[in-house]
Amino acid sequence: MSRLQDQDFTYWFLREAFGWDVVLQLTWTFDRAPGTAALQAFTDALTASRLHRRLVRPRVPLARPYWVRSTADPVPSVRHDPVPADQRDEWARALLRTTDLDVEAGRCWAVHVAPDDRGGAVLSLTCLHLVADGRALTSAAVDAAVATRTPAPAPSARPPRRLDVSRLGPVDDLVDAGLQLGRAALGTARAVRAALTSPPAEAPAATPYARRGPRRRFGRRERxxxxxxxxxxxxxxxxxxxxxxxxxxxxxxxxxxxxxxxxxxxxxxxxxxxxxx
Known part of the structure; x- marks a missing residue:
């Protein structure tokens, strides 16, 4: 369980102020459509990764939101109508606008599969940028793809998936709010100290320029x-x-x-x- 980091507050601000969600996407094309078991194994591996989280608002002002494990049970969306092979990019771009993702509801990522008219298939993985950046998303997708090639253990030998769904109490939020106030005060004190102790900036030296000498008048003899x-x-x-x-x-x-x-x-x-x- 962790708090929302500073680098993620930009996307949180976009969501709170404008209602915008920045969505990342990875797509794969296959010559043959993947089987149902492989697709489910891929989805289960993503469910066990760091992508499957939910953001909880704090109860105390100035405290940061925190992450908990999501209790949602994602199911891959399979399209039965084939997509023309030359329109696979348009189909994938449309998912960026139409996929229902909500970080507070625990729907932070989604898997879509559609066959094409050439006997193959295209797979799309969309994820909120608030949950993971491009590197984390790619790493989670690679690990999930590797998990589809590993034989799954028997249901009796498979360890139950533990989800951390506990919520932080008001005391934890109060402590985090105090830490944020302390960090803000420390940064302000450092800025004021630097402004008072730093020497005044010297004026830049004048840029030299070519000066024209006085015109000399020649007399008749000298001429x-x-x-x-x-x-x-x-x-x-x-x-x-x-x-x-x-x-x-x-x-x-x-x-x-x-x-x-x-x-x-x-x-x-x-x-x-x-x-x-």
């Missing part, structure tokens, strides 16, 4: 020293450094055979032609 032409170009009115590609093009374009013109017109169109020569 001529650096190779700049003091004569503006006829198109933009801006000066260009001597020896650059733009200056050479502007100075040489009137001498092109396709643009030949008289020397006086050439000098007026390109004032720096004489200077470059």
């Amino acid at each position: 001529s020293r650096r190779g700049w032409s003091s004569t503006p170009t006829p198109t933009t009115g801006r000066t260009a450094p001597r020896g650059s590609a733009a200056h050479r093009i502007r100075c040489s374009w009137p001498s092109s055979p396709a643009l030949s013109m008289p020397p006086d017109t050439q000098h007026r169109a390109n004032p720096c032609a004489s200077a470059c020569r």
Whole structure:
């Protein structure tokens, strides 16, 4: 007998707040339909596993619900109408919505079997996530499948299945509620202590960025020293450094055979032609 663990309270909250149940499912496909004895042995093995439990509400507020063994006697559901082989997945998905599972009533899992139109069968095992996670469900299913291959003992030699159906009293719930209050108070004290004793967080350092230097104004002497032409170009009115590609093009374009013109017109169109020569 154990209490509901912290990691399971998410699914308990979904049930209490919204009425939702998270259901897990495992399916098997067979070339031949399993026999009735094997199916019953599989169901009995699941009944003896940890899946067969029931959740009981506490009588004292703040206490956690606890688990007891379920007294329900599950029976595998067998469908007689064959399911088309290409619709087996749809049949299995429909069971996730229609299977009647109730953790407080002890119906935490169910087994369904349906034949298909090819002579085989499909078996579905659905279980509430509140009872077991995927690993626990798979482990219980594997153990149950192994039990179907083990010869069953005679009824007289088979030990009776003991079910723990006792309920915890108000004193047990009161003790668990006190423990929960103590854990909450301890966690709050630790959080307050950490907030008071921890040093203040330092401001993050400013991200360096590229700074543009001040623009330097060149005088006429320095401009001529650096190779700049003091004569503006006829198109933009801006000066260009001597020896650059733009200056050479502007100075040489009137001498092109396709643009030949008289020397006086050439000098007026390109004032720096004489200077470059």
